[in-house]
Amino acid sequence: MKRKFNIHKVLLINKNVKDSGLLEQAFLTISSSFVIIKTRDTKKGIGVLNSEKIDAVLIEYDLVNSAPDFIRDIQKGNLYIPVIAIIEKGKELQAAEAIKKGAYDYLLKGTGYVESLSRVLERIQGASELNNDKEDHLEQQSMLFMKIYNSRNWLQNIIDSITDYIFVIDQNYKILRTNKAFANLFGSEPADIIMRPYYELFGLSEPHEWCVLGENRDPVSPHSVERTLNNTYYLISYYPIFYDEHEAVVYIMKDITETRRLKDQVYHLDKLSSLGTLTSGVAHEINNPLTGIIGYTEMLLMKKGDDTTTKYLQNVHDAALRCKRIVENMLAFSRQTPAQKSVENINDIIDKTIELHEYWLKSTNIEIIKNYGKVPAVSVDRQQMQQVILNLLINAEQAISDTDTRGRIEFKTSFDSKSKYTVIEVDDNGKGIPQDILPMIFDPFFTTKPVNKGTGLGLSIAHGIVSEQGGTIEATSVAGKGTSFIIRIPQIN
Ligand SMILES: Nc1ncnc2c1ncn2[C@@H]1O[C@H](COP(=O)(O)OP(=O)(O)OP(=O)(O)O)[C@@H](O)[C@H]1O
Numbered sequence: 001m002k003r004k005f006n007i008h009k010v011l012l013i014n015k016n017v018k019d020s021g022l023l024e025q026a027f028l029t030i031s032s033s034f035v036i037i038k039t040r041d042t043k044k045g046i047g048v049l050n051s052e053k054i055d056a057v058l059i060e061y062d063l064v065n066s067a068p069d070f071i072r073d074i075q076k077g078n079l080y081i082p083v084i085a086i087i088e089k090g091k092e093l094q095a096a097e098a099i100k101k102g103a104y105d106y107l108l109k110g111t112g113y114v115e116s117l118s119r120v121l122e123r124i125q126g127a128s129e130l131n132n133d134k135e136d137h138l139e140q141q142s143m144l145f146m147k148i149y150n151s152r153n154w155l156q157n158i159i160d161s162i163t164d165y166i167f168v169i170d171q172n173y174k175i176l177r178t179n180k181a182f183a184n185l186f187g188s189e190p191a192d193i194i195m196r197p198y199y200e201l202f203g204l205s206e207p208h209e210w211c212v213l214g215e216n217r218d219p220v221s222p223h224s225v226e227r228t229l230n231n232t233y234y235l236i237s238y239y240p241i242f243y244d245e246h247e248a249v250v251y252i253m254k255d256i257t258e259t260r261r262l263k264d265q266v267y268h269l270d271k272l273s274s275l276g277t278l279t280s281g282v283a284h285e286i287n288n289p290l291t292g293i294i295g296y297t298e299m300l301l302m303k304k305g306d307d308t309t310t311k312y313l314q315n316v317h318d319a320a321l322r323c324k325r326i327v328e329n330m331l332a333f334s335r336q337t338p339a340q341k342s343v344e345n346i347n348d349i350i351d352k353t354i355e356l357h358e359y360w361l362k363s364t365n366i367e368i369i370k371n372y373g374k375v376p377a378v379s380v381d382r383q384q385m386q387q388v389i390l391n392l393l394i395n396a397e398q399a400i401s402d403t404d405t406r407g408r409i410e411f412k413t414s415f416d417s418k419s420k421y422t423v424i425e426v427d428d429n430g431k432g433i434p435q436d437i438l439p440m441i442f443d444p445f446f447t448t449k450p451v452n453k454g455t456g457l458g459l460s461i462a463h464g465i466v467s468e469q470g471g472t473i474e475a476t477s478v479a480g481k482g483t484s485f486i487i488r489i490p491q492i493n
């Protein structure tokens with residue numbers, strides 16, 4: 001059965017006569033009561049609008065010159081005439097542009113004209129009904145539009161003020177709506193990314209696994225997942241909604257990189273503190289018998305014995321000394337004594353540490369580069385900070401000794417006036433640290449070195465000391481290229 005529409009007179013602006021004919025045919029299939037007026041350009045179209053009462057305008061968006069301006073100008077007038085942009089398949093982005101200019105809806109060119117046209121006509125029926133009573137209700141009508149316009153703006157302003165990333169997609173993953181924060185993530189404005197498949201913005205050719213819709217393109221049930229996208233951690237929550245007659249899904253992405261970092265840090269500190277208590281107890285227990293072993297072997301060594309006995313005793317003595325060094329390290333790691341802080345210059349501390357180690361550096365032919373910035377005095381325990389720098393220096397040397405290239409260790413200092421932290425950077429061109437072991441290097445007893453070379457305590461001691469001074473230490477590395485350690489010490493309050 002043919003439907004009755006309140007739209008009678010339709011203006012059709014189309015350069016392509018054949019297309020105009022097809023559309024006219026579609027109109028007449030839907031209802032015989034339509035009067036179609038056809039023109040080929042906007043100038044003549046305006047002439048028609050000025051002389052007749054037109055209920056709806058259809059305009060070919062791509063081929064008709066100045067179609068976007070025409071749509072915009074019609075909306076500026078106080079007479080509301082729904083404009084439908086005719087868009088070529090594959091140029092859907094133009095639909096978004098036309099709607100931005102003020103078009104009421106759009107129609108995809110093609111064989112399915114009849115079906116899509118009747119849907120669009122039903123949608124504008126309401127607008128047309130309003131228009132029929134325009135004489136009586138013009139004021140009421142403009143107030144209504146004003147209200148809709150304002151509430152739309154009000155809602156957009158609210159979602160734009162949210163710093164989390166929000167976007168709404170349809171069943172083809174195309175963005176229906178978004179907030180500023182999400183668009184800005186890609187250096188765009190919301191209007192520029194409407195109707196684009198969301199995953200293209202991430203440089204992908206298909207949706208992420210967390211975004212895949214059901215078999216029938218049904219929206220997923222509400223859910224949250226944590227994912228890394230472009231080196232940032234996000235908590236992604238999605239909610240199915242009903243949007244403009246279609247099923248759609250709202251996505252909210254929250255940047256949780258910093259929260260995760262703090263959580264990891266707390267976990268790490270917690271682990272360190274319990275390990276600290278444990279090791280200090282064990283180390284004290286071992287220290288006493290060890291002092292006895294060293295003392296007695298030294299006494300025995302002073303006595304004249306045969307060569308084999310002396311050799312064995314010497315071995316015992318060396319092994320005991322090594323145990324002593326390990327125990328000292330363990331005690332340093334679980335330091336019970338508070339830091340003796342004084343006002344110090346970081347550049348000076350680095351200089352003195354390098355000086356202490358100069359002989360060794362010369363013998364390994366490692367080039368030391370100093371790139372000191374102007375840094376304010378900091379309040380630190382000098383001995384302990386020297387120990388931190390020395391640990392980093394020794395690690396760098398050892399990493400370099402495993403490569404064939406000429407070693408280079410660079411010390412950089414600077415002051416970050418924004419965070420008010422003094423920054424120390426120690427870079428080397430050693431063998432680097434593989435990404436999978438990088439998160440473990442500050443763990444006590446973690447070492448990749450042979451048994452007699454490392455105890456795995458150097459960096460955990462450094463971590464403990466820097467944390468006690470209120471600072472942070474972190475590492476970045478590229479395996480095969482080198483490693484950078486960055487220490488940040490807070491400004492004196
Ligand atoms: N500059 C660096 N380059 C490459 N790897 C490093 C570097 N610094 C640390 N590492 C890695 O981190 C691990 C832990 O370092 P840490 O200083 O805590 O212990 P260690 O050097 O093995 O032993 P210790 O310092 O107790 O003698 C090292 O075994 C090494 O694998």
Ligand SMILES: [Mg+2]
Nearest residue numbers: 391395458459
């Ligand atoms: Mg070390």
